[in-house]
Amino acid sequence: MDPARGGRLAGAVVRVEVGHGSAELVADADRPSAWTLLIDGTAQSHVDLADPTHLEFEYVRRTGHLLDALDPAPPAPLRVLHLGGGAWTLPRYVAATRPGSAQRVVELDGALVDLVRARLPADGLGLDVHVADARAGLTEVPPGSCDVVLLDVYAGARIPAHLTSVEFLQQVARVLRPGGCYAANLADGTGARTLQPRRTPLDFARGQAANAVAVFPEVAVVAAPDVLHGRRFGNVVLVAGGGDDHELPLDEVARRVAADPFPARVEPGEAFAATAAVVTDKTAVPSPRPPRGLFGQ
Template sequence: MPVTQEVDCGTAKLLPDVDRPRAVLLTVDGAPQSYVDLDEPTYLEFEYARRIAHVLDAAAEPGRPLDALHLGGGALALPRYLAATRPGSRQQVIEADRGLLGLVRRYLPLPADSGISVHAADARTALEAAPAASADVVVADVFGGSRVPAHLASAEYARAAGRVLRPGGCYVANLADSAPFAFLRGQLANFAAVFARLCLIAEPSMLRGRRFGNAILVASQEELPLADIARRVTADAFPARVEHGDRLRELIGDAQPVRDAEAVPSPEPPTGAFSVG
C-alpha cells in the first residue's frame, strides 16, 4: 500500500510500482525524488539518475571501490547503485530532512553490509567539514522542493567541493533549468573557475531551449572519460549529448562566477514539469 508521511520539507509519499514487486517511487509534495527497486538496485528509473550512474561507471575501472560523498539522499538510489556495482565502496550520504531519513530507514532499509553511512545535516555544512582530499566522487542531488538551494549554487561552494576531492576525482551534480539558462550558465562559470575540466550532459531538446529539464554537470582537475560517457548516454532510451570544450565555453558565454551574496536557487519548474499524481 502507498505510505504518506509529513516530513520536514513537506508531504512524502512512497508509491509502489505495480510492475516491480519491491520497487517504490518517493515523492515530496508531488515532485518525484527517488525511485528504488530493493531487489534490483542497479535499476534506475529516472534518466538523470542513469546519467549520473554512467559517470560513476566511467570514473574508474569496473568494480573498483570508490570513496563517495553524496549531498542529498532521497531514497538512496545512487548510493545503492554504487554499492551494488562497486562492492566495498565507502559512502557518506548527507540529507537535511530528518523526517525523510526516518521514513526511508523504516520502509526502504539498507543492507547491513552496504558500506553506506547516512547523516542528517545540511549539505554545504557537511561539505565544508569533510576532510580535504577524502573523496573520489562527490555527487550532488540536492533540491529544496524542486529547486537547487542558493547556498549550493555559489563559487564558494564550488571551491569547497574541489577541496574535498582527491587528485583525479570528479564532482557530479544534477541541475535543472531552461532557456536562456541563466542559472545553469552561472553554475558552469562557478566550476570552470575551480576545475580544469568540465562537461555537461543533457538531452538535445533541453539544450536547444525547447523545454525545462535536468542537466548533469561533471567537473574534475584531470581529463574526463568523455568518449566513454558519451557512448553510455547516447545508448540510453532517451539519448543525451555531452557538451565540452568550445561548445561548453559558448554556453557559458559572459557568465561570471556567482558569489554567496548573489547566489539564487535554481528556477521554479513549470507547473507539471516533474509532478506525479
C-alpha cells in the same frame, strides 16, 4: 515481503509528513519491489529494492554511466560523498556495482532519513548517513578524502541558493582527491517560473557551468538535446574534475548516454557556459521553479 520493510500490495501509497514537506512512497506498478519517493508532489527518487542497479530516472542513469566510466575494469571501490539523500538511489547503485565503496550521505531532513531507513532499508550496504545541511556537512569532510562528490539537493523543487555559488564549489574541490570528480543534478530550461528580469532559458545552468570552469580543470554538461537547446525544461548533469594527469572519461560517457532509450549529449562546459558570469555567495539565487505541472508541481 513485509509491507513495513519494502513490501506492499499493488498500488500501495505511503504518506508521511517529514521535516520539509509531505513525503509519499508510491508503488511501481511495473516493478514489484520498486517505489517512487515524492516530496510535496515532486518525484525525488526511484528505488528497486531487488535490483539497485536499475536506474529509472534519466538523469540518474546518466550519473550512473559517469560512475561506471570512472574506473571501468575492474570496478574498484570508490569514496563517494552524496550531498542530498532522497531514497539513496545512487548510494545503493554504487554499493552494488562497486562493493566495498566507502559512502557518506548528507541529508538535511532527519524525518526523511527515518522514513527511508524504515520503509526502504539499505541494511548491510555500509552507508554512513549524516543529518545535516549539505554545505555544513561538506565542511566536516577531510581534504582530499573523496573520489566523487554528487550533489542532488532540492527544496520545493529548487536547489537552495547557498549550494549554487563558486564558494560552495571551492569547498567541493577541497574534499576531492587530485583528479576526483564532481557531478550535480541541475534543472533548467524554457518555461521556468522566475522573478528574474530578462532571464533566458538555461541562464541558471550556464552560471553553474561558469562556476565549475572557474574551479576545475575539466567541465562538461550532459542533457537531452532539446534541453541543451533550451526548447524544454529538464535535467542537466554538470560534471567537473580532472587534472593531475587524470582526465574525466567524457568520451565514454558520451557513448553511453547516446545509447540510452532517451539519448543525451555531452557538451564542453566552457562552451556551454559561454559568457555567463561566475555566481558568488552574494549573487546566488535558488534554481528556477519548473513549469507548472512538471515533476508533479
